[in-house]
Amino acid sequence: MSTIDPAQIATRAGARFERDVPLAPYTTLRLGGPATAMVTCTYTDSLVSVVRELDAAGVPLLVLAGGSNLVIADTGFDGVVVRVANPAVQIGGPADGTTDGTVVRAEAGAVWDEVVAATVSAGLGGLECLSGIPGSAGATPVQNVGAYGVEVGSVLRRVRLLDRRTGNVHWAQPGELSLGYRTSVLKHSDDALVLEVELDVTADGLSAPLRYRELASALGAAEGERAPVAQVRECVLKLRAGKGMVLDPADHDTWSAGSFFTNPIVPADRLPAVLSAIETRVGADIAVPRYPVAGSDAVKLSAGWLIERAGFHRGHPGTSAPARLSTKHTLALTNRGAAATTDLLDLARDVRAGVREAFGVTLEPEPVLVGCAF
Ligand SMILES: Cc1cc2nc3c(=O)[nH]c(=O)nc-3n(C[C@H](O)[C@H](O)[C@H](O)COP(=O)(O)OP(=O)(O)OC[C@H]3O[C@@H](n4cnc5c(N)ncnc54)[C@H](O)[C@@H]3O)c2cc1C
Structure with missing residues (x-):
């Protein structure tokens, strides 16, 4: 990190400064290692001056608000997390x-x-x-x-x-x-x-x-x-x-980032091959959920439906796994309480590979991944 002192920047801006902050409690997945520092800004003016000054000093910075669309590496974030908390x-x-x-x-x-x-x-x-x-x-x-x-x-x-x-x-x-x-x-x-x-x-x-x-x-x-x-x-x-899509700390099905994959958009020229793969796998008499994409001849398929039809059921891979598909919805990847980010990413990799193998469709993650990939 730069020699500029983020603590001084925070203090000048009237923001709260903390060092070595575990990030898991700030995410809905309850995953992620520590940040070097965190600056919490409860006023818009402080947010502006903190981010301006840290940017000018070239300090690596992660913007975090509710942490409900973030997957943060087990190694955490080597830089300053700016927590957006101006609430008016x-x-x-x-x-x-x-x-x-x-x-x-x-x-x-x-x-x-x-x-x-x-x-x-x-x-x-x-x-x-x-x-x-x-x-x-x-x-x-x-x-x-x-x-x-x-x-x-x-x-x-x-x-x-x-x-x-x-x-x-x-x-x-x-x-x-x-x-x-x-x-x-x-x-x-x-x-x-x-x-x-x-x-x-x-x-x-x-x-x-x-x-x-x-x-x-x-x-x-x-x-x-x-x-x-x-x-x-x-x-x-x-x-x-x-569907486990309203946060409830007592329900591990909601320890997620919501839908983990976006619904895949399949170009018109790829669609026949994908539909034929689906037919081979699940039969010709099943209606495949599909939605038009405005301004395009591509088609949006349902990621959750594809995941299930590829053989991943709710709760996959089973009760002993620290990271599992939600027991209410196959599109949510969840932390059952003791997972690490690597466990979640292993599950994501597994699901993505299974859907690709079954239907030739590659699912894309919806949350933002910080310091990690799968
Ligand atoms: C149970 C559950 C259900 C969900 N359901 C839905 C749903 O139905 N539809 C849907 O679209 N999403 C859904 N989500 C995803 C998530 O709630 C949304 O994406 C939400 O808007 C993320 O807000 P956040 O404050 O938690 O962002 P964070 O997770 O803190 O940040 C997400 C990204 O946005 C950036 N960011 C945050 N604040 C700012 C800012 N002020 N300026 C610039 N960048 C910023 C961060 O740097 C990060 O890259 C769900 C998530 C969960 C856990």
Whole structure:
């Protein structure tokens, strides 16, 4: 590390400084070795000055918020972890002087589900399908979080960024972020830090149109219909809990990073070969879940379905393994309490190889891997 003292930088900025910090407790997987140091920033101004100064000094830096999309190596991180913990949220207030009270403004460190809950309590619609997603508001544009037919990109008004290459702070429009399926220019990049997000919500107490069949039918509604926001939130939380997708410290099925693999997008010219491999393995009379990809003739398949059909069942490889597939959902890789990151990555490697061998499809990890690979 550089001779610049991160402790002094933190103290000047009014941030908390700690040395030799185990990172496992800061991740939902409860995995990862120590960081050389951690600086916790509870104010946006401190976040800006700490990151600017550490960047200027060339100090290796890892941005961490809720730790729900991170797989950190057992050797930890040789550098400074900057913990994003600026929590302020403004619901329905004036944002840029031109709004009608249907804008939510959240600092990056705000807990995302608390933002959603507050909008639902205020009778504002738009975010309810994204209920129960762990982590911070600031991380939502990073991988364009999505669930139950809604992606954050569809409600994002603008994002306040620290450009880490220039040190400038500016508001960026969603169109500048290349938001896609679980991706954006912010993911796997150190170019920018999200400081705040602004989201558009609706004031009529109704949800976004229900585009996800499982959710619509659980609500007894037709696809495309809108429903009261509180009902939709409650239903989403129930559906998610049934899959181990709502954090619960007592339930090891939720000691995960959520879906470990993204749903694979298969180009049209590769699709016949993949479908034929599926037919050989599971038979011709099985309907293969597949979804169109906007603006392309490629097709999105279900990673969870492929994993199961390749022979990996819930709880694989069995009760003696420290890292296992969730017992509720094959797409979540979980720490049963005593796992190391290497155990989780061995399991990931095993699953990826099995799916590739069975169907010729290579699954890609959804979380960000720090200091490790598989
Ligand atoms: C049980 C469970 C269920 C999940 N369900 C879903 C789901 O339904 N849909 C979905 O999309 N995701 C889901 N996830 C993944 C995860 O919750 C989201 O990706 C979430 O947005 C990550 O937020 P975080 O604050 O925990 O980010 P972290 O894990 O702390 O960081 C993730 C990445 O974002 C970067 N980052 C964090 N904050 C900032 C910032 N302010 N500026 C720039 N970069 C930043 C980090 O450096 C890192 O690279 C789930 C995870 C779990 C554990």
